[in-house]
Amino acid sequence: EPAGNQLPYIDSLAVQRVDSPEIMAAKASTGQVDFAGRQFMTADIPLFKRFEQNNDYSTYVWPRPYGSDVVLQFNLNHPDEGLRRIFQDVRFRRAMSLAINRDEINDIVYFGYGVPRQLTVVSASRYFEPEFATAWAEFDPARARALFDEMGLVDRDGDGRRERLDGKPLQITLEYMIGETPKQVTLDLVSAYWREVEVNVNLKQISGTLQRIRARAGLMDMTIWHADRNADILFPIEPYWYVPTNGGWEQSQWSKWTRWYFSDGALGWEPPAQIKELIGWWEILRRTTDEEERIAMGKKILRSQAENLWALGVIGLGPHPVVVSRKLRNVPPQGYWGWDSRWTWPYYPETWYLEE
Structure with a gap:
C-alpha cells in the first residue's frame, strides 16, 4: 500500500451460487x-x-452508467408497412416520449435518486450536451395528443384507442425480458401513460431464447433493454443505440439497416440518406486520431438522436x-x-x- 506496508493477503475466494x-x-x-x-x-x-x-x-x-435503465425501441424496419410508416415518423416517437411522466417514475421506482432524461450518453461524457438529455423529455400529454392527431392517428370509432392510418386499430406489442434494472415496474407505468393518450401497448414478457431470435430477425413491434455503452469507454466504438451497427439480441430498431451495413449492401434494406450519414459520422469517429474531430462526430451522432429519437430514454444513472x-x-x-x-x-x- 502507499505507505509501504504489506497488506494482508486474501487466501481464497468463495463464490456462493443461489437460485434467485x-x-x-x-x-x-x-x-x-x-x-x-x-x-x-x-x-x-x-x-x-x-x-x-x-x-x-x-x-x-x-449509479449505473446507463443512458437509460430502460431504452424503448420501435422497430423502424417493421415488416408491417402500416406500422413501419408510423414508427418511422418522428412525430410519433416524439409524442410517445412526451406522454411519459419521468418525474413520477423517478419518485415511485427510484426514490427520487435517478435522473429523468432522454436517451443519451452520461453527463460526465466529453460528448455530452445538456440539451441532449432534455430533448422531448418533458411530460406534456396534450402536446403528444396534438402530434398524434396531426399524423392522422385518431380515435375514429370512439373506443378510446387510436386507429392507424389504414384504419386498423393501432395495436403495439412490446416484447421484453427482465434483468439488472427495474424494467417491469417501469414498463407498467409507461404503458399506463400511453393508454392515457389513447395508444394501446401490450406488454409481453418472453424468454431469452425468443428475445434473441425475434429481435435479430426484426419481428418485434418493440423491445427494451438498458442503455449501456453510454460512457466514454464504449460509446465511441459501440454507439449501438444511435447508429445501426449492431445485430444483437437487445435491439429491435433497425435490424434490416444493420444487415445492409454488415453485408456491404448485399443483404437487408438500404437505409435512407439520414441513416447513411449517421454511419459515416461513426466511421470517422472510430478511426480518427484527431481528438476535436472525434468529439465533433460523436456530438453529431447524439444531436441526431436528440432530434430524431431513434430510441427513447426514461431514467438514467439509476x-x-x-x-x-x-x-x-x-x-x-x-x-x-x-x-x-x-x-x-x-x-x-x-x-x-x-x-x-
Whole structure:
C-alpha cells in the first residue's frame, strides 16, 4: 500500500451460487457475504439499509452508467408497412416520449435518486450536451395528443384507442425480458401513460431464447433493454443505440439497416440518406486520431438522436446497491456499477483486503 506496508493477503475466494435474486438479497442483508452487487435491484436498497448496522456491512449506492435503465425501441424496419410508416415518423416517437411522466417514475421506482432524461450518453461524457438529455423529455400529454392527431392517428370509432392510418386499430406489442434494472415496474407505468393518450401497448414478457431470435430477425413491434455503452469507454466504438451497427439480441430498431451495413449492401434494406450519414459520422469517429474531430462526430451522432429519437430514454444513472462487509477494506464508497466499467474493474479489487 502507499505507505509501504504489506497488506494482508486474501487466501481464497468463495463464490456462493443461489437460485434467485431474492435469496441473494436475503443472504446479503443478513451479513452472509463480504461483497455483492450483481443481480441486486434498486428496490433492494431499503432492505440493505435497514439491516446494515446489525449485520456489520455497509450499503454503497453507486449509479449505473446507463443512458437509460430502460431504452424503448420501435422497430423502424417493421415488416408491417402500416406500422413501419408510423414508427418511422418522428412525430410519433416524439409524442410517445412526451406522454411519459419521468418525474413520477423517478419518485415511485427510484426514490427520487435517478435522473429523468432522454436517451443519451452520461453527463460526465466529453460528448455530452445538456440539451441532449432534455430533448422531448418533458411530460406534456396534450402536446403528444396534438402530434398524434396531426399524423392522422385518431380515435375514429370512439373506443378510446387510436386507429392507424389504414384504419386498423393501432395495436403495439412490446416484447421484453427482465434483468439488472427495474424494467417491469417501469414498463407498467409507461404503458399506463400511453393508454392515457389513447395508444394501446401490450406488454409481453418472453424468454431469452425468443428475445434473441425475434429481435435479430426484426419481428418485434418493440423491445427494451438498458442503455449501456453510454460512457466514454464504449460509446465511441459501440454507439449501438444511435447508429445501426449492431445485430444483437437487445435491439429491435433497425435490424434490416444493420444487415445492409454488415453485408456491404448485399443483404437487408438500404437505409435512407439520414441513416447513411449517421454511419459515416461513426466511421470517422472510430478511426480518427484527431481528438476535436472525434468529439465533433460523436456530438453529431447524439444531436441526431436528440432530434430524431431513434430510441427513447426514461431514467438514467439509476442507483444500484453494493453490499460491502466492514471487514473488507479499500473498497471505495463511490463508484459506478455497470457493463461499461465491468462493474469492479476500475476499483482495483486486487488491493482489497480483509481486516480480521
